[in-house]
Amino acid sequence: MQEKAGAGGYWYTQDTEQQAGAVGVLNALREYRASEAAMRRRTRSSMGMGETDLLALRYLLQAEAQGRAVGPKELGSQLGVTSASMTTLIDRLVKTGHIRREPHPTDRRALILRPTPGSDEEVRRTLGLMHQRMIAVASSLSAKEAEIIARFLTSMRDAVDAIDSENDEGR
Structure with missing residues (x-):
């Protein structure tokens, strides 16, 4: 999507050729972000998951691949989710079979979350x-x-x- 210099683009003016190129890059980046957001919606729909659920699962899969144990507090902090919302999210992912709760090996009061x-x-x-x-x-x-x-x-x-x-x- 190439716009003419001086015609402006979205919020930007394009007074010079360099500005026109910069606006073209920003427009292409915006179009990519829109396509990525649409892909995420399709993915969430096909997996029957919400955005936060998918982000949580991705984080747990990455941690598992790195050999790291993740507890609810760390996951909640990573996602910016409150403790109450984290409990609901974990319950939902356990119910759908995406993750499981395990006891922490050294702290009887703590849990580890693992992807299935x-x-x-x-x-x-x-x-x-x-x-x-x-x-x-x-x-x-x-x-x-x-x-x-x-x-x-x-x-x-x-x-x-x-x-x-x-x-x-x-x-």
């Missing part, structure tokens, strides 16, 4: 083809292109994260 063996396969089956297509696109980049894009995306993340820091400082 079938959860990893369900996620791979649901997301595998999409991840393969994404890897194919990323693999088509030269090392220099990949470095530039990674630096750009990291800088964009930092720019967006700085908004929260600035808002927190102004309070």
Whole structure:
């Protein structure tokens, strides 16, 4: 989606050729984010899960692959979920067979949350083809292109994260 310089794009003006290019990049990034959000909705629907459920399962699968044990408090902190909401989320994921509760090996009062063996396969089956297509696109980049894009995306993340820091400082 290439817009004409000077015509503006979304919130941005395009007074120079460089600004027009920048607006084109931001528009492409916005379109990617919209496509990714739609894909997440389709994935949640096909798996019968909400956004937070899927994020929780993904975090637990990653922790399991790293050999880390995760308790409800850590998961809740990672997801930004209250203790009461965390209990409801865990109950729901246990009921659907995506995770299980296990006693902590050294603390009788604590629990460890583990994904069930079938959860990893369900996620791979649901997301595998999409991840393969994404890897194919990323693999088509030269090392220099990949470095530039990674630096750009990291800088964009930092720019967006700085908004929260600035808002927190102004309070």
